[in-house]
Structures are given as structure tokens and as C-alpha cells.
Amino acid sequence: MERTLASFVRALRMADVRVSTAETLDAFRVAEMIGWQDRQRLKDALGAVLAKSQNETGAFDACFDQFFYFDDLKSDDGHSADDAIDPNRPESEPEPPDNQAIGHGEGQGGGGGNGDVGSDGDPDAGHGGATDLSEARVRVEDMSAPSSSLGRLLMADDRTALAMAISHAAGENKLEDIRFFTQKGLYTRRILEQMGRSELIDEIITLDASTAPPDQRLATELRTRSDRLREQVRDHVERQFLLHADAHGERLRADMVRKARVTNVARYNDPLMRRVIARMARQLVAAHSRKRRITKRGTLDLPRMMRKNMRYDGNMVELAWKSKRIDKPRVFAVCDVSGSVASYARFMLMFLYSLEEVLPKVRAFAFSSQLGEVTDLFKRYDLDEAIKRTLAAHGQGSTDYGRALADFEALALDDVDRRSTVLILGDARNNEGDPRTDLLRKIYQRSQRVIWLNPEQRVSWDSGDSEMCRYRAHCHQVNECGSLEQLERVVSDLLRAVT
Template identity: 25%
Template structure:
């Protein structure tokens, strides 16, 4: 592709979209028109013109700035970016080959995911040695191998899961990530991720000293979620977007020749958000994360209702309306709650929601459930989830269990049929869900 300005802008738009900033074709055309009105040799003028035509809210500005600085660079810097990316890709493949060699039983590679192999390759050497010794010590007759292999794989996965929870995410986890298939995108993500190890820390292990940083991160993520809009259209006299269906219908009388054009424009309509958070015993370690998330959302989104549940359901929106500090809100909520830390009965909670708050369940309501899915009366809970889904726009389930544990839980298999379920036990998971599901 030749280095024309149009080609560069198209490539830049592709990078912004990949990073979660949605830029339409119309906005791309507008940006090119804006560039015709500024000094194309003035870097700041170009940046301001593109920002003004592509950025829709303040939370996207940091990503845009980093993308601009990384993309519009001198050829020698771009060549350096490509070299770093290629080296990471080569290192990633080397690590995977090493893991496949080590994680083999009787010459056959174990059926592990690429992510699991990559994590193994980045473990401390002592831990890798223990896993290799375990594989070497495991021996069964060949006729029993097919039955023993799944057990062996499960043991290795359990060991990797233990170290992942203990050590956190590996530093170079993204080096062979299919989403990082571009040197510019990879360099942007790396720079945006500097000093952000807290993003990958399991929320249940975050200590008191890190809470101020977590508070700032949650506020940032809450602002991103607050920008969520649904894209719907209404008739418009303004020349915004051609309404092809109405135009054709209006010109049938002319034999199909288009004389009159009809247009439509996007109607920005914020959905109602209904947040339901599990505060039972198995979830109590995530309480600070859950409540702080609600607190941050409630500070920005007016159209939100908040509930907590364990054995029963409690409506807690009023606690956040008072606008006290997070610490005071947390103390007051725990003191007043009758269910905090008790067992889970999701079926009862969802039944209470439908019976006691039916006016909150509309075709414009997005329900967000934060829970590990562990509950009494799973079948009853599934029935209530099905009934809830019929009444609302969508159900998003943020599961605080690692995804590699889902296959062992019947509750996960049942509930994910009726909701969009995402792994969400770190702030990085939450950011990814927001970027891929809400910012559209």
C-alpha cells in the first residue's frame, strides 16, 4: 500500500477501532475534509483535526493520544516498532515450543491451550521442574493411557491455575495474542499498560495500600461504562444518513427512479442499567471490588438501579444516592445489610426482583449480574433467569471464577445459555468487557 494520506488515515482508523474507539465511515470522511483545512505539515494541527472528528468523549482521549504518537512517527521509529514486535512474536513461538516439549507424556503433547502453555513457559524454573518431574513419574500401561490422559491434563491445569492465582498474569502474556497482530497496536497497548500490574491482580488479593490506585482505576472504568449508548435511528430532515428503505418506498410512483431522498440519524438513548451483585460467603472477598464498582457507576450514571443478593435480594441504590465517601458507604451498607456473607439462593433473588420491582424490567434494561454462579436450587435459578431474560434487553454476567474452572460447574453451563457470560475477577477483565461490549 502506497504512503498516501488517505491510506494512512484508513490505517489509523483501523487501529483506533481495534483499541475500542469506534470511528464511522462518515467520521473518517469528515476527518479527511478537516485535514484539508489545516496545515498538513503542522503535527499539532493534524492531531487536533483528527481528535475533533474522531473522539466522542474524554475517556477516549488518552488512547487516541497514544495511538497518534505511536502511529504518526518517523520511518526509522516505525521500523524499530516492527523489529520489537517481530522479536516478541519470535520469543512467543519459542516459549510455546519449549512448553510443548516439556508438557508431553510418552512423546505426545498434552491437550492444553496456547495460553496455558505460554504461562507454563514463563513460570520460575523450579516450578517448571516440579511439573516435568510429575509427568515423568506418572506411568500407566499403554492400554490405559487414553483413560489416564484427561486426568493428567487436569492435574497440570490445576497446577498452572494455582500459580496463575498466586503470581498473577505473566508480564508478556500478550506476545502471541491474535489481537496484537500489528506492531503499532502492540506498542500502544504496551505503553498504555505500563505500571498497571494492579489491573491483572485478582481482586480478592489486593491489599489496603493499593486501594487508592484501585479507586482511581475503577472511576476511570466507570466513566467508560457511562458512555454506553444504544444505536437506534429515527426519521430526520437533516442530511445525516440515507434511509434507503423509505427512499425506495417514496419513489415507487416514479418507476423506481430516485427523485426524493429520505434520511435518518442516530438517536442516542442511554439504556437503563440494573446491577445485581452477589455478596454471599463465596463472593465476600470481592465485596470491595463489587461495591466500589457500583459506587463509581452510581456517581456518573443517573439511570441505574443497584441490588445485592445472597439468600435474599436487597435494593441498595439509596446508599449511593447519599454521595458519602466510599469508605463510609461501605461501612453503612454492611451494617444495614441482613444478608451480607450468607449463603446464595439466586432463584429467590431473581424471583423477588421480578415480583417486587417489575417496573424496572423493560425492553431498554440491561441487567449486569456479578456472581460466581454458585447457588442453591440451580434449576429454580435457571427458570427465573429465563423469565428475567424475556423482560429485559440483555443480561451480562460477570463471572469472578477463572474461565478454566467453568467446565466443571453445572451452574455455569446452565446460566451461560441465557446470558452473555464473561470472566471477570480482575480490573483488566472488566476493562476488556467494557471495551468490547459497551463501547460501540
């Protein structure tokens, strides 16, 4: 059970439910206290320990229902496996056909096209559908006793034991490591072999060679139940693939989106980009959300300590430590939203305003030629609408960095102080205009940091009409920032420096 719960925690992490080591240990203690008998009670208890937000609660519920999928323990008429065979029913009464089903895969196509045992080259190929299911089943007394362990399990009609055997075989073959859809057939075959399929096939061959009617009946019955077992195993592999591989594939795509240049990401990947940005923002918030007041251990505040201990007649009972107040940074984001870099500005603004918990003082400015403040747009509208209006209002015209710096001086330079960080996003291509480096120098002298983020590759800087060489002399930091990963690194360094 411990291994099962550990695999479930791993599946939760794949589904973006953050589970720490301490929370995993809490989940083990909860499972030990609650037990595994009551499914809903276990789900509620684990959810209270592992899901910490509304989004995580939804992801937890979906993951739990898919991971602990026990519908195959019920027969088609809705009764549990324990009620599938009535112990009070007379032995002469034939079992209804539904009781021959093994698992929820009955009547379904499963996960592939090879629907019978013979499809893998078995000697009994082509006989899986020979039995007329409309005929009444023969009684167990009219058949020989199976000799193989899997044959006995199939003939026992114990769905619970069969499901547990499938789960155990899947665990032995590390089904949770499945990654690609082409592996589904491989894992299905491995699980069946782990359960004793080879011995079952040998038994069927031996029974087919016998002339005794009880042996022939048992061979037919074992072949039919073996076919249905294969379908059940296929369904189990399919569910595990959807549970583990889809989340893994999503992470692979997200990782590629993080590392790819923004201009190379297709437009249809915008929803994935937004999810990646939201995840990055949550991680940075979790890493940098801490108290604004940080104690400097090791330095005593003697005047304060003497005042605190006056009630003890001057005896130094309570210590007082010096502390410093850490203010959250004041960020001025100046974004070139002309056609060449508009997509970069769009995602940078989205990223910065997703960090409002740790960056509550962000003022945003946008320009192509004339610069304007767009902070109010992000306060009045959601991110998508605010960015849309920003691009519509300031994304037209020829790029003019000199004029943009002059407008910034008029609008915000008086508010820039030693606690301010100025982020400038742009390719520094000024269309042969006056770069006004003197204005950038003023910003440099007044602010704590000036960080220029250039979405172009470094080899392209200073080529053509680029003024990057002249601007970088008046910046504290200059970074290439063409991907979300590079942007995340810059913002993380910013937060680390000011918190």
C-alpha cells in the first residue's frame, strides 16, 4: 500500500499538485489511520492533506478518480463482485452470461486491434470468438479443473482478486513509467506474462489435444475468459498511460515552450504559454514570498534590549536583535511594443503582473514612438484585455527610443529613487534617430538598477541601426531575453537582489 500511495503522490505532482515530502509523510499517516476500506473517506482525508487550493482540489479529485479506478470490480448489472455469485443459488441453476465478464472492458474495443489471444501468434488463434455467447454457460461441474494458477483465478469469478493481480503485475513491471502510446502493447504483454499467461496457453493447448468433453469445455471457457482478461489489462494500461504519460507530455511541451524563442512559438500554443507563465509566476511567488522584516541574527540592539528588561530590574532576561526592513521593489517596466518586439512585451507584462504578490508596485509604460503609462489599464481590466488595449494604443508608429526616454523623464523620472528598478525591454533599434543616452544616464544615476532586456540574439546587437552598444554603458545589467526561461531567470535574480 505504501508503494501505491507513493505512486499516487507522483501522479499528483505530474498533475501540477505541489506535494512536499512532509505532506507525503502526512498522507501516509492519514492512510494508516483511515484505512483503505472506505474509498470516499480516504479521498476526503487525502484531499484535506494534499490539496491546498481550489485549483489543486479539482486536479486532486480528477487524479484520484483516475488513479484509484475500481469500477472494474462491479458486474454489468451494478452489483459488486462479492454478489456476482449467489451462494444460496441452487447448483443446478446455470449462471447468467453476465457473470462470465471479467472487468469493465467487456464489450469494448480496448486499446488496440489485436482482440484475441491468437493475435500474438498463439496456437489458438482465431478461436476467441467461436463461442456463441447467447447459449447458456455450461456448469463448472461439467468441466475439468484448471491446473494453471491464472486458469484457476479466471475460473474463480473473483473480480477483486483478479483486479488486485492485474495491479500487482502492473506494479512489478513499473507501469507508471509508461511514456509513449507505442508502449501500451508492450506493457499489456508484460503484465499478462507476469500473471502467468504462458502457463495458461500451455494448458489450453493440452486441453485442446484431449478428446475428453470436460477438457474441451474447459479449453473453450479459458480461451474466452483469457480474451476478456486481455481487454481488461489493455484498459488498465490505457488509464495509466492517460494518467502518467499525458502529464509527462504536457511537461515536455511546456519545457520546450519555456526554452524556445517567443517568435518561434506558434500562435496556437498561446494557451500553453499562458499556463507556463502562470506556473513560473507561482514558483517565483512561493520562492520569494517572505516577511518584509528579516531579523539579523548575531547583532544585539542594546538600547532596545535595556528598555525591554527594565521590568526585570536591569537583568538581561529578554534579548533584542537588530533588524532591517526589506521593502518590496518598485518596478518601472518600459516596453517597446512596436511590431518587431510586441510579442515579447506582451508576455513580459503578463509575467510581471502575475507576480503582484511579490511585485505589488509595478508601473508599466509602452511605446513605439510616443511613450505612455498603461498601469491603469492593468488595474481596470484583466491581463488579456489590458495587453490588447496597450498594443492598440501604443503599438503603432516608427520606433523612437530618444522620444520614449524623453516622455519617461516627463512622466516618471521624479518618482524614480534608490529603491526603484527600471526594466527596459527592446531591441534598441532606433531607426537612425537620436538615442538620447543622456536621459538614460539620468535614470541610471537615480535608480537602484537599470536592466535592459534585449530579445535579439547577442550576435545581432550593434548591427544596423541598433544602439545597444551606446545604451549598455548606462545600464547596471544587460541580458538577452528571447525566451520565457531567460525572462524567468532575470526576474528571479531581480527578486533575489531586492528581497
